[in-house]
Amino acid sequence: MKLIGGGVCAAKGFSASGVHCGIRKNRIKKDLALVYSEVRANAAAVYTTNLVKGAPLLVTKQHLTDGKAQAVICNSGNANTCNADGIEIAERMSALTADALNILADDIVVASTGVIGQPLNLDPIAAGIPELVRTLSANADGALSAAEAIMTTDTAVKEVAVSFTINGVECKLGGMAKGSGMIHPNMATMLVFLTTDCAISTAMLQKALSSDICNTFNMISIDGDTSTNDMVTVLANGMAGNDEICTDGESFETFMKALNTVTVQLCRMIAGDGEGATKLLECVVDGADSVECAKTVAKSVICSSLLKAAMFGADANWGRVLCAIGYSGADVDISKVGVSFRSAKGTVHVCEKGAGVPFSEEQAKEILLENEIEILVTLGDGSCGATAWGCDLTYDYVKINGDYRT
Amino acid sequence: MKLIGGGVCAAKGFSASGVHCGIRKNRIKKDLALVYSEVRANAAAVYTTNLVKGAPLLVTKQHLTDGKAQAVICNSGNANTCNADGIEIAERMSALTADALNILADDIVVASTGVIGQPLNLDPIAAGIPELVRTLSANADGALSAAEAIMTTDTAVKEVAVSFTINGVECKLGGMAKGSGMIHPNMATMLVFLTTDCAISTAMLQKALSSDICNTFNMISIDGDTSTNDMVTVLANGMAGNDEICTDGESFETFMKALNTVTVQLCRMIAGDGEGATKLLECVVDGADSVECAKTVAKSVICSSLLKAAMFGADANWGRVLCAIGYSGADVDISKVGVSFRSAKGTVHVCEKGAGVPFSEEQAKEILLENEIEILVTLGDGSCGATAWGCDLTYDYVKINGDYRT
Numbered sequence: 001m002k003l004i005g006g007g008v009c010a011a012k013g014f015s016a017s018g019v020h021c022g023i024r025k026n027r028i029k030k031d032l033a034l035v036y037s038e039v040r041a042n043a044a045a046v047y048t049t050n051l052v053k054g055a056p057l058l059v060t061k062q063h064l065t066d067g068k069a070q071a072v073i074c075n076s077g078n079a080n081t082c083n084a085d086g087i088e089i090a091e092r093m094s095a096l097t098a099d100a101l102n103i104l105a106d107d108i109v110v111a112s113t114g115v116i117g118q119p120l121n122l123d124p125i126a127a128g129i130p131e132l133v134r135t136l137s138a139n140a141d142g143a144l145s146a147a148e149a150i151m152t153t154d155t156a157v158k159e160v161a162v163s164f165t166i167n168g169v170e171c172k173l174g175g176m177a178k179g180s181g182m183i184h185p186n187m188a189t190m191l192v193f194l195t196t197d198c199a200i201s202t203a204m205l206q207k208a209l210s211s212d213i214c215n216t217f218n219m220i221s222i223d224g225d226t227s228t229n230d231m232v233t234v235l236a237n238g239m240a241g242n243d244e245i246c247t248d249g250e251s252f253e254t255f256m257k258a259l260n261t262v263t264v265q266l267c268r269m270i271a272g273d274g275e276g277a278t279k280l281l282e283c284v285v286d287g288a289d290s291v292e293c294a295k296t297v298a299k300s301v302i303c304s305s306l307l308k309a310a311m312f313g314a315d316a317n318w319g320r321v322l323c324a325i326g327y328s329g330a331d332v333d334i335s336k337v338g339v340s341f342r343s344a345k346g347t348v349h350v351c352e353k354g355a356g357v358p359f360s361e362e363q364a365k366e367i368l369l370e371n372e373i374e375i376l377v378t379l380g381d382g383s384c385g386a387t388a389w390g391c392d393l394t395y396d397y398v399k400i401n402g403d404y405r406t
Numbered sequence: 407m408k409l410i411g412g413g414v415c416a417a418k419g420f421s422a423s424g425v426h427c428g429i430r431k432n433r434i435k436k437d438l439a440l441v442y443s444e445v446r447a448n449a450a451a452v453y454t455t456n457l458v459k460g461a462p463l464l465v466t467k468q469h470l471t472d473g474k475a476q477a478v479i480c481n482s483g484n485a486n487t488c489n490a491d492g493i494e495i496a497e498r499m500s501a502l503t504a505d506a507l508n509i510l511a512d513d514i515v516v517a518s519t520g521v522i523g524q525p526l527n528l529d530p531i532a533a534g535i536p537e538l539v540r541t542l543s544a545n546a547d548g549a550l551s552a553a554e555a556i557m558t559t560d561t562a563v564k565e566v567a568v569s570f571t572i573n574g575v576e577c578k579l580g581g582m583a584k585g586s587g588m589i590h591p592n593m594a595t596m597l598v599f600l601t602t603d604c605a606i607s608t609a610m611l612q613k614a615l616s617s618d619i620c621n622t623f624n625m626i627s628i629d630g631d632t633s634t635n636d637m638v639t640v641l642a643n644g645m646a647g648n649d650e651i652c653t654d655g656e657s658f659e660t661f662m663k664a665l666n667t668v669t670v671q672l673c674r675m676i677a678g679d680g681e682g683a684t685k686l687l688e689c690v691v692d693g694a695d696s697v698e699c700a701k702t703v704a705k706s707v708i709c710s711s712l713l714k715a716a717m718f719g720a721d722a723n724w725g726r727v728l729c730a731i732g733y734s735g736a737d738v739d740i741s742k743v744g745v746s747f748r749s750a751k752g753t754v755h756v757c758e759k760g761a762g763v764p765f766s767e768e769q770a771k772e773i774l775l776e777n778e779i780e781i782l783v784t785l786g787d788g789s790c791g792a793t794a795w796g797c798d799l800t801y802d803y804v805k806i807n808g809d810y811r812t
Contacts, residue, residue, distance in 0.1 A: 052732030052740050052760075082728055084761045116725025117762040223711040224630065225726075226733035305629040305711070306807055313808025319522025320631075322488055326458030327632035334458050354458075355490045356523040395801045401712050402719025 001261060007143030007159030010174035012197035013038040013239040015138040018149030021128025023077040023114075023121070030149035032125060034097070034132040035072040035193055040107060041237035043069035044206035046213055047230065054079050054229035055086025056110045059094060063106050067202030069235055070104075072193050073097040073132075074111040074150050075125060076178070081228045082117040089120050096126055100133045109233050113152055113178055113191055116228060147176040150191060153400055154180045156273050160265040164258040166251045169242035171198035173258045175234075179270030180222070192217065192232040192266060198255055199238035200245040208256050209234050216263040219295065219388040221303045222274035223397070234259075271389035272372070276396030279311055280372045286385035287378040293330045294379070294386035300328030301375055302390035311373060312392035316341060316364035318350040321375060336380035343370035407667060413549030413565030416580035417603035419444040419645040421544040424555030427534025429483040429520075429527070436555035438531060440503070440538040441478040441599055446513060447643035449475035450612035452619055453636065460485050460635035461492025462516045465500060469512050473608030475641055476510075478599050479503040479538075480517040480556050481531060482584070487634045488523040495526050502532055506539045515639050519558055519584055519597055522634060553582035556597060559806055560586045564675040570664040572657045575648040577604035579664045581640075585676030586628070598623065598638040598672060604661055605644035606651040614662050615640050622669040625701065625794040627709045628680035629803070640665075677795035678778070682802030685717055688795055689781045695788035699736045706734030707781060708796035717779060718798035722747060722770035724756040727781060742786035749776035 008016050014037050018030040043064050047057050063069065073093060080086050090110050098105035112120065136142060147157045161174030175194035200208070209232065217232060238244065245251045272280030283301040288294035301307060304324040310317040318339045325332055339351035341364065348364045349357060367373075414422050420443050424436040449470050453463050469475065479499060486492050496516050504511040518526065542548060553563045567580030581600035606614070615638065623638060644650065651657045678686030689707040694700035707713060710730040716723040724745045731738055745757035747770065754770045755763060773779075 050729065050732040051738060052728050079725075082725060082757070082761050115723075116729060117757070119762075225710055225712045225729060228725075228729050228732060304631055305803075306631045309804050309807030312804060315809055317521075319485075319488055319634075322458050323456065323522060323631060323634050326456040326634060332457060351488070351523070355488050356525075393804055393807075395804050397711075398715050398718060398799055398801050398804060401715030401799075403721055 001162055001164045001258060004161050004163050004172065006140045006161050007147055007174050008035050008176050008193060008195045009138050009140060009143035010161030011172040011195045013237045014195045015136040016142040016146035017132045017135040017137060018145030019128050019131050019135065022124030023075055030145065031075055031077045032128045032132060033074045033146040033149035034136065035146055035195065036101060036136055037070050037235055037237040039237050039239065040068050040070045041235040042067055042200060042202040042205050043233060043235050044202060044209045045231055045233040046209060048227055050226050050228045052082065052228045054081035054112060055083065056080055056090040056112045057229060057231055059087060059090040060109050060111065060231065063108055068107055069109050070107040071097060071101055072109040072233065074191065076150055076152050077114040078112060078118055078120045079114050079116045079229050080112040080120040083119050085119065089122055092122055093125055096129050100129045111191055111231065113150065113229055143176065150176065150178040152178060152180050153275050154178060154273055158266055158269040160262045162258050162261050164254055166198060166242040166254055169240055171196065171240040171242060173198065173262055175262050175266055177266045177270055179273055180275045191230065194234035194262065196234065196236045197238065197240040198236055199240065199242050200236045200255060204245050204252060205234060205236050208259055212256065212259050212263055216260065216267050219299065220267050220271050221299060221390050224303055267389050271391050274391035275400050276394040277391030278371060278394055279392045281311055281375060281390045281392065283375045283377065283388045285377045285379065287380045287382060288384040289382035291384045291386055294384050296328050296330040297325050297332065297377060298386045298388035300324045301377065302388040305393055308390065308393035311368065312394050314365050314368035316348065316350055316368060321377065322351065322354065325377065332379055333381060338378040340376040341367055342374040342376055343367045343372060345370055407568055407570045407664060410567045410569050410578065412546045412567050413553055413580045414441050414582050414599060414601045415544050415546060415549035416567030417578040417601045419603055419643050420601045421542040422548040422552035423538045423541040423543060424551030425534050425537050425541065428530035429481055436551065437481055437483045438534045438538060439480045439552040439555035440542065441552055441601065442507060442542055443476050443641055443643040445643050445645065446474050446476045447641040448473055448606060448608040448611050449639060449641050450608060450615045451637055451639040452615060454633055456632050456634045458488065458634045460487035460518060461489065462486055462496040462518045463635060463637055465493060465496040466515050466517065466637065469514055474513055475515050476513040477503060477507055478515040478517065478639065480597065482519050482556055482558050484518060484520040484524055484526045485522045485635050486518040486526040489525050491525065495528055498528055499531055502535050506535045517597055517637060519556065519635055549582065556582065556584040558584060558586055559681050560584060560679055562679050564672055566668045566671040568664050568667050570660055572604060572648040572660055575646055577602060577646040577648060579604065579668055581668050581672060583672045583676055585679055586681050597636065600640035600668065602640065602642045603644065603646040604642055605646065605648050606642045606661060610651050610658060611640060611642050614665055618662065618665050618669055622666065622673050625705065626673050626677050627705060627796050630709055673795050677797050680797035681806050682800040683797030684777060684800055685798045686778045686795065687717055687781060687797055688793060689783065690793050691783045691785065692791035693785040693787055694790040697790045697792055700790050700792035702734050702736040703731050703738065703783060704792045704794035706730045707783065708794040711799055714796065714799035717774065718800050720771050720774035722754065722756055722774060727783065728757065728760065731783065738785055739787060744784040746782040747773055748780040748782055749773045749778060751776055
């Protein structure tokens with residue numbers, strides 16, 4: 001397994017592009033992305049559990065009932081959610097894309113991200129699609145353009161890819177993500193598009209994705225708000241030429257590992273680039289009597305506004321970690337809990353058996369001033385663990401969201 | 407029923423005081439409060455459900471097993487939580503207070519609020535108690551001093567009182583609260599001390615309190631963090647001279663109404679003075695098919711960081727209201743949902759049947775620039791309703807909590 005470049009274009013047969021079509025007023029911000037596979041691919045997806053679901057998500061779900069897809073069209077700047085004509089717009093967006101690519105509309109994954117509840121004008125999209133198709137590129141620049149075009153308040157492009165070997169055949173798997181705010185996945189997640197040339201059946205692809213997100217995208221929280229438009233899709237076009245993975249076994253395990261490598265990196269990127277964030281927070285829990293307990297604790301810590309604000313201030317306020325464990329709902333014996341903070345500058349142990357231990361405030365400050373912080377929690381109850389990712393709560397989160405829409 | 411002055415000293419036989427004893431470095435900030443009843447009172451309480459519980463809370467719970475209390479001692483500046491000697495300190499704090507008042511230590515409600523996980527030094531408390539006892543006053547200034555001494559990052563004193571009549575006998579009920587941050591009650595709540603001269607049995611007093619908080623303190627959220635030290639206690643000393651309320655009936659209903667009048671006002675004060683808050687948010691849900699559904703929706707809306715930030719920016723971003731309803735877990739038909747924003751400047755209707763309706767952004771801005779905002783949600787599914795209280799998310803929340811401890 002090795003990390004490579006190329007994002008969604010790393011895998012054989014995939015090309016991508018991104019353009020500014022005019023949904024956003026800012027002309028230098030791309031707002032329409034296309035990912036295309038030379039051949040029809042097996043496709044799997046997971047969706048937000050929010051009862052309010054973006055129209056594009058409903059249309060995509062419909063399109064993927066046959067387990068096949070060949071392209072992804074995604075705009076930023078408008079979520080096409082809570083609009084009376086949303087479904088119609090998403091269907092027309094698919095049809096326009098399919099026509100331009102000469103493929104079936106039913107093979108289009110359609111997605112939108114941005115403001116909820118404002119009508120999405122199809123005109124700029126219709127005008128932009130021919131340019132998207134014309135500029136499709138199988139190189140890293142194509143992937144980058146697409147990754148840029150799906151960004152909203154993201155400050156950094158999020159793409160990752162790996163190469164791996166299935167029975168001696170080299171395969172690749174890559175992806176791009178749009179993160180930022182309204183992120184608190186619940187059996188689903190934000191916008192993530194994954195592509196692979198590995199041959200794998202739709203059923204096994206869905207199994208891999210559904211299993212993976214439980215430990216990756218469902219373990220992120222930026223702000224506790226589960227989005228209406230979250231989805232993760234993966235397209236597998238089989239062009240690597242390996243024997244198709246149709247059952248559990250070594251090849252499936254290898255594929256799972258490749259998938260997990262990409263998704264964990266995307267999770268870290270999404271969390272570290274949360275709206276207004278200055279730091280990536282990673283809560284690593286071990287010593288739990290069940291994985292579920294470890295996950296509950298890790299997510300509760302990552303979601304605490306008070307802890308997030310303390311991390312912004314590089315304040316080793318471990319009482320807030322204990323408080324968040326205490327209200328998490330997990331069955332924990334607080335008198336056994338230990339807490340440390342770790343970063344590139346070292347580790348400081350701050351709490352043992354549920355009570356404070358003396359530590360150097362100076363050293364703690366130095367550790368917490370770094371931009372990647374691990375919050376290590378030991379529960380002393382067993383051998384299960386879990387990791388959750390989040391970010392600090394900052395002035396800029398408030399600023400961005402105090403006037404996002406107007 | 408009428409609103410009166412006097413806070414915790416409004417009811418007959420109660421006196422109170424507050425002093426700076428030295429727990430806090432800031433000498434002009436009072437940090438130790440005492441409330442005293444001339445006679446032993448029936449007492450009821452509810453406590454935080456956080457597994458991490460402040461030591462004073464555990465000691466108070468023990469003291470109230472006989473349903474009686476006569477005084478409240480409460481310090482601010484240190485929560486006496488997650489300290490190895492916490493229980494011992496809380497017990498000694500009770501004993502010192504009891505000695506000075508010449509009452510039983512078992513009749514003391516002891517409470518602490520402030521930083522978690524720092525040893526609480528008993529010396530300043532021991533030094534302050536004699537002064538507290540000496541300055542006890544049954545007038546409004548005594549109540550005010552006590553209410554000031556329990557404040558942490560609160561910016562305003564929180565006290566309310568009412569007078570009401572039970573079978574022709576005038577009774578009074580008053581209270582004080584400490585709010586601010588780490589507020590997301592879960593079957594319990596922040597620090598609230600209530601006093602009444604109404605004669606009511608311990609059992610009925612507990613019944614009234616336990617029932618009332620479900621619609622009041624459990625419907626507030628400042629930041630989603632359930633505190634380790636939350637509690638509400640009520641002392642009823644019977645000195646008004648009414649026949650003791652021992653059963654359900656008209657008198658109990660009157661008492662419940664008086665209690666609710668006081669607690670709703672305290673809720674509004676706590677929410678409106680949330681850490682860093684510039685606005686009180688009140689989410690009023692109706693048309694639900696059950697009270698539980700209405701409560702779930704109202705709390706989800708009030709807790710959304712994205713909506714809270716939008717309210718700070720006076721941005722009528724109703725999509726965030728719908729989003730929060732969608733992920734609340736309540737079984738709601740989104741296609742029937744309506745949303746309006748209301749303040750002293752008027753009402754603006756922004757969403758009908760789950761989709762946007764045209765509205766004047768200018769008018770919406772004017773309405774949302776007020777400091778008390780109602781978010782009105784209609785579900786169109788029945789006739790049940792609920793109200794939840796919260797506040798906006800501001801730069802100051804981040805500032806206060808980025809460096810609260812050091």
